[in-house]
Amino acid sequence: MCEQENKKMSIQEIVDSLIYICMDLRNEIKDARPDLVEIEKIIIKHIKEWSSLDNNSINDFQKGLEWFNVSKGLSIKEDLKGKITILDFFTYCCINCMHILPELEALEKKYFIEDGLVIVGVHSAKFSNEKDSSKIQSAVQRYNISHPVVNDAKRSMWIDIGINCWPSLVILGPDGQVLFVLVGEGHREELLLYTQVALKYFKSLKKISSHGLALKPAAHLLPVTRDLLLFPGKVQVLRDEKILVSDTGNNRVLVLDFDGQVEAVVGGYSRGFKDGSFKEAKFNAPQGVCALEDDVFVADNENHAIRVINLKEKTVKTLAGIGTRGTDYVGGKPGTEQALSSPWDVTIYQHDQNNKSAVPVLLIAIAGTHQIWAYFFEDTTWWENRQYKAKTCSAIVGSGKEENRNNFYPHAAGLAQPSGLAVAQGIKSLFFADSESSSVRRVHLVDGNVTGVAGGDKIPLNLHEYGDVDGSRYRAKLQHPLGVTWDEASNVVWVADTYNHKIKKLRLMESVLVFMVLIDLKLPKNVGRPADKKLNFNINVPKNSTLKIFLVPKLSNDLKFSPEAPQKWTLKYLLSSWTAEKISGALDEAILIKTSEDVGKCKFSVLLNLVVCKTDECIPKKYEVVFNVDVDDKDVKRGIPIRTASRSHNVPRSTLYSKLTNKTSLEAKPGPATYLTQEQEHQVIDWVFYLRDRGFAITKNQLLDSVRDMIVALGRKTPFKDNRPGRHWFEAFLRRHPDAAEKVIQNLSSRVVEKKSLRHWFLEVKQMLESLQLLELGKDRVYNLKVEDFVMKGQKKKKVDADDCKERVKERVKVVFAGNADGDLLPPMLAFGYQRIPGSVSKNLPEDWKVSGESTEIFREYISSTFYPWLVSKKIKLPVVLYIDGSANLSMSVMNYCRKVQIELIGLCPDATHLLQPIEQALLKPLTKFWNDSPPVKKETFVSSLNEQLQKIDKMGEELKMAFKTCGLCPFSIEVVNYGLALEIKEEKIEDDDIPDIDHDNNVKSSFSLTKNYSSEEYLRFLEFFERHLTGDLLKSFRENLQGSVFAGEERNKGLFEFWVDIKKKCFSF
Known part of the structure; x- marks a missing residue:
């Protein structure tokens, strides 16, 4: 029980500990399957240990809270005594909270209140709009919630027991003791198991009561007649003739004329998942609708499916989805085999495929996995020439992480519950309402680039930045928008700012300038190659505008275009800070060019190569059209x-x-030229977050070196000295990207890994592998790589300082080892401290070994020359997972190469090499012993000596297999690691007297003061504990007033603010 017996824990510490304990319990149960008797023993043991813990009893609900589905408020000490109680901490806007409702409903159908189970929804609002009890009652009705729900608007219970995310499930025993804590969704089996065993165990102790509760379901307040709309979700106009309405609460779709008369009703009142005629078909909370000819596509939200209504045949069929919620973040299966997760809206985009006729693509807002998917009606060539087969459904935008992260790469972008879609066909863009980040965002459908339009916050992880403020970009504030539509005529996006109860107009600050270039084509009189013709155009354009360029050929009477000839023109040159929609086009099509934000003079040109023929004469002729552009401030x-x-x-x-x-x-x-273009800076940010998501440390020098390498590769002139940015650029970069700042450290430090950090690493990596569908790979697809330093004369040195003298550096040899969980050891690579490799070294080198000099980027060299070719030669299925040291120096070029060849890099937990490196355990430990016992080694004999020592290691393959298993990497497991080698951090207890008495208005008693002296570390821990009791909005306002330590907020919070400042002064000097 993690040594909790001897420590009296607070209820917040109990809840926090149980989050991790229940994760371990889940794995323990998984390992015990299918032995049901053993599983029951494991759960009962857990219940006994935690139900008997001192101080394990939560406080009661506050008095005076509003309740739903019951005739009076409930008390944990009275009404819920003798019951197994599940507290569901939810907020009604959250899609993950919606996902667990069917799991709770299934549990309620199996165990009734009289059986001893009570489920209580504790509504803890995220948005201010959600604190309104009338809104909560509507949500209770809309989601068919039948169990008691309480409006805990101030989140008193949330704060009291230390909940920190939605949804969270807390299972209480009959005396209010906390038994289990489950965070997030997907706990159906666990809920059933824990409830079943808990009821059985406490009934054996005669502690379960069969008394009932005075229920009063809110569903009884709904209108009796179904002729009225009930929580309608979306509306769409069909060919300027009809109106489509998703009548969500009535589980049907209505077809209306423009006078509001109902022409067709599709679906019935009851929930279901059934194809057939309009009367036979059943939906479950349908949301978005759109049309293509006679087909109407429906986002059948709670069936997790896309349905298609044929208005001619009057039938309903399933296009995509299997009727149950999926957890796939990639897709690619045929529509009716592909599981989806809460599709919320749909729209049609006409995709221009390689300058051919447009093909329709159905775009889908998948709110459940925070992504945008697409259904492809035909074989389609998509962004970056990616091929999608007809009638398949795939994710095209979003990593699956709930974030407000814009990115040039669509799959690296993070979305937050996209709920409304609108295609702007003319400018090839998709606008979407990103409801949980309270923003409207844009996908550029030419390349998948995701950008922000209005609302939200610059920090991707901050999903609490909302309000009701007009303005542009981040200055504008929205509150949980759910719908958007595009007005082509006015160049405007209309936004349903749902929780502000407003319709807002979002005008794009962009002008389109159309230029038609007339080219006079004449056949030269003299035979022979004519001189090339150059045409110049001078134009003035505002910045942030779009140029629409047409080439219009003027033919003389004796010329005509040959139908067999490809009539194409291309851009010859384009500024790196500008973007073009496509680089080539037919003569009857335009090319869109977006200008940059820079002011000044520049130029670009388009090129037209012709072959002019008459009878048997054919003469090549080139026209160059030069645009001299003045991007001005006039x-x-x-x-x-x-x-x-x-x-x-x-x-x-x-x-x-x-x-x-x-x-x-x-x-x-x-x-001087700009430091970096916007696109190049986006590439740097993408690299930073790619490494962050995979567990790598990023140092200041690593960042600056990567920028230098990128500039050198591009051959670009910048004001940087030696092309390497300095301190001022680095600090400005972090200010521009505060979300990246916390990921970049000044230097790496060496310390002992903590148990908590190690467990957190496993959980983070597991989540990432699951999102990439790489968690359960075969043993031949899981690898570990280690770079080891050897020093001549048989002495091994773990780390060689960069300031060592040249002679010492030349004595050092870096060796790269790699192997997989199937026991295969790949050929190594050796890097000597010489610019040119001596012949005495090369002649002893085995055929499959590689060698390099000191100037080589050894990791990139090994991956490209040894690792990837070995995968290809062995026909290993891609992608593969490669675990390496989390402190490895990975440049952008390495990242781009590994992405290209489908090698997924994962950084091992810092300072945990001795625990998590299979190569270290299976190879380097025995090799070190052999190496130290060997006679002195010089560079001429190093290769042969190393090869000889490798041959002496017995059963290398079996040792490597076992090492991957004991390191928890294959199979991936959090439990098998030897945590005894990690550092256990023991926290000192905070005395109850030290915690201030905070009332419900967030006031501290005026008589309270800090009377004891603590160390700065203890004060810091106290500060973290204290801040957990503050709401996010209040803590934010405190931080805004911190500079002068003078509080300008509400008077009632002044005492709390002053106390908070006092604690911070004792932690930090400012």
């Missing part, structure tokens, strides 16, 4: 106020004023 001279021009163009007002008064010239001398 809006002020056109009558726009200086303040407006300054804000829209991000130019200081003083600069504009100086230019207008001729203090400085309008035509300023060009300064």
